[in-house]
Amino acid sequence: MKKTLLHRFFGWGKLPKRYAPTLYGEGIILLDEGIGGSITLKKFKAPGRYHSWKRSWFTGCIVLTERTFAAFALFKPLIYVPLDHENFSELTCAIEGSDSLFVTYDASAFNEKWSGTIECRFKTSKAQMFLERLQGSAA
Numbered sequence: 001m002k003k004t005l006l007h008r009f010f011g012w013g014k015l016p017k018r019y020a021p022t023l024y025g026e027g028i029i030l031l032d033e034g035i036g037g038s039i040t041l042k043k044f045k046a047p048g049r050y051h052s053w054k055r056s057w058f059t060g061c062i063v064l065t066e067r068t069f070a071a072f073a074l075f076k077p078l079i080y081v082p083l084d085h086e087n088f089s090e091l092t093c094a095i096e097g098s099d100s101l102f103v104t105y106d107a108s109a110f111n112e113k114w115s116g117t118i119e120c121r122f123k124t125s126k127a128q129m130f131l132e133r134l135q136g137s138a139a
Contacts, residue, residue, distance in 0.1 A: 003035070012059050016077075019080075028065050030063065030133060031064075032061060032125075035062065035122055037122040041118060044118070064134065069134060091104075093135065096121065103122070104119045
């Protein structure tokens with residue numbers, strides 16, 4: 001899978017320096033940087049925000065360690081949840097097409113002041129590997 005232009009020209013979409021020491025310390029199992037993706041908010045409400053439907057595209061990365069599943073859009077975390085967290089099972093993961101990992105969850109599961117559905121899509125050639133590991137972690 002080709003990396004995004006923003007990654008190739010500017011290096012955007014790498015694992016953020018702020019999170020890298022922690023994630024590398026946990027032991028990285030899978031990592032894909034410089035990938036394209038999107039986040040879709042459906043009937044999303046948060047203090048000062050409301051979107052009946054909104055999609056944003058990004059360059060980012062996705063990482064699975066021995067203890068954490070995380071995904072970043074540029075330098076901001078979209079998903080950052082320990083595998084043993086009680087709400088990890090709230091994540092619904094699937095494959096879209098042949099090379100896209102789809103992760104959806106109820107926003108209120110991770111922030112009590114939010115409501116609605118959040119859908120994240122990550123275009124990665126490692127989608128099947130991520131899915132197998134995530135489903136194995138949920139068991």
